[in-house]
Amino acid sequence: MIGLAAVLLMATLGRIAGISGIVGGLTTADGNAERGWRLAFLLGLIGTPAVIGLFMPALMHSDFTVSLPLVILAGVVVGIGTTLGNGCTSGHGVCGTARLSMRSLLATMTFMSTGVATTFLVRHILGGAP
Amino acid sequence: MMRTIASFAAGSLFGTGLLVSQMTNPSKVLAFLDIFGNWDPSLAFVMGGALLVTLIGYKIVLRRKQPVFAEKFRLPMRSDVDRRLIGGTALFGIGWGLAGLCPGPAIASVSFGGVPVILFTTAMVGAMFLTRRILMGSYA
Numbered sequence: 001m002i003g004l005a006a007v008l009l010m011a012t013l014g015r016i017a018g019i020s021g022i023v024g025g026l027t028t029a030d031g032n033a034e035r036g037w038r039l040a041f042l043l044g045l046i047g048t049p050a051v052i053g054l055f056m057p058a059l060m061h062s063d064f065t066v067s068l069p070l071v072i073l074a075g076v077v078v079g080i081g082t083t084l085g086n087g088c089t090s091g092h093g094v095c096g097t098a099r100l101s102m103r104s105l106l107a108t109m110t111f112m113s114t115g116v117a118t119t120f121l122v123r124h125i126l127g128g129a130p
Numbered sequence: 131m132m133r134t135i136a137s138f139a140a141g142s143l144f145g146t147g148l149l150v151s152q153m154t155n156p157s158k159v160l161a162f163l164d165i166f167g168n169w170d171p172s173l174a175f176v177m178g179g180a181l182l183v184t185l186i187g188y189k190i191v192l193r194r195k196q197p198v199f200a201e202k203f204r205l206p207m208r209s210d211v212d213r214r215l216i217g218g219t220a221l222f223g224i225g226w227g228l229a230g231l232c233p234g235p236a237i238a239s240v241s242f243g244g245v246p247v248i249l250f251t252t253a254m255v256g257a258m259f260l261t262r263r264i265l266m267g268s269y270a
Binding site for chain 1: 132133134135136137138139140141142143144145146147148149150151152154155156157158160163164165166167176177179180181182183184185187188191192194196197198199200201202203204205206208209210211214215216217218219220221222223224225226227228229230231232233234236237238239240241242243244245246247249250251252253254255256257258259260261262263265266
């Protein structure tokens, strides 16, 4: 479904389905037409899982293993990192890699590596969560 | 109007995919990243599947002259690899590995994730806007 969504957005609007880019572009988008499709995408992204959850509450899990201050810190780091790096899991990991973009391939290897390394550090060295 | 509907449909499909695959659950994501612990590889199939569908879908779609509801395909043209790309994505991975959320799943779970997801997403979007502003300032 994630792949189909990316293909649908490209086929209809000619756009990359990169979430960080779609959100970030809200500030720099020129004109209402540019802002409109971004807001519509985000409305679907937020609203549709909310509606599905009404019928399938078992899917609505959001279990954090780190403390609230660390969650906020992670949010800030993800925001800065995806803006500097021009993309996240969807833009680089799915869309960019599917286009065989060298930038995205390297980006994906980089965030997978630091993601695995951070999880290792938190779980096995600092001994936070099981 | 058609642009709005198509975009909403794509966002809906994307959010549904994230929810059904449980990418929206931070502990599931961390179990996937924890390859040296009790590794749960199931999300590798989710990401691999999405990649495969996009790879084939893009090949078919990009053969057309233009998108259905727009004048042209807007593809990133850059091919240079710089320190900003690597540094930025390295930083992103650290945040992802710390909390277990990346931008898509964070936004897709704001309706049910409670206070932690709302705070994460607010911090993330705030940092995105601020970083953009600073970057644009330095290149202006």
